[in-house]
Amino acid sequence: MSVVIPFDYEGQPVQFNADGWLNATRIASRLGKEPTAWLRQIDTLEYISFMAEALGLNSVPRTELDEIKALGTSAPGIKNRILTLAKSTGLVKSRVGAGGGTWLHPKLAVVFARWLDTKFAVWCDLKIDSILHGDMSVREQLEQALKTLSGRKALASEHGKGLSAWRWDKPVLENSVQFWIGQVQLSLGFDEAA
Structure with a gap:
């Protein structure tokens, strides 16, 4: 999935x-x-x-x-x-x-x-x-954030030096993915609390 x-x-x-x-x-x-x-x-x-x-x-x-x-x-x-x-x-x-x-x-x-x-x-x-069929620009941003996260993880696995950088980059990249998930939800009207 x-x-x-x-x-x-x-x-x-x-x-x-x-x-x-x-x-x-x-x-x-x-x-x-x-x-x-x-x-x-x-x-x-x-x-x-x-x-x-x-x-x-x-x-x-x-x-x-x-x-x-x-x-x-x-x-x-x-x-x-x-x-x-x-x-x-x-x-x-x-x-x-x-x-x-x-x-x-x-x-x-x-x-x-x-x-x-x-x-x-x-x-x-x-x-x-x-x-x-929702707002594709936000969905594209989410997909880009996921791609970046995945790419950096792969790089970190390949290079020992990358592991050190990955340790610092990972939270920022994960926050980016979470932000864009939130944006997808908001742009598609999924803010049920409102």
């Missing part, structure tokens, strides 16, 4: 990355649900498969979808099979550790959000649109 942009929805943290992917695990847990409960539904698998096909990604073969529909979710092991097939499309990613959880492609985020809560779905749709 790329840089995570945190937002606030009614006092609850919601994480998107710069490409609009939603951290489904974090928000679902705040609303008392689990993303796997949504991902293990036959209708969800069918939607994900058709979306993957429309986007030119790996879709689930129609014969396999029909077989799963015929078996139903009460068949042994079918829910895990559905989850595995959903992940195989590339529209669902799971990570372990810091920043981990189940991340959903922007094309799935609103459908998932609708399953969680309708009001949240509308909010989510607007935020994804803002991330993907």
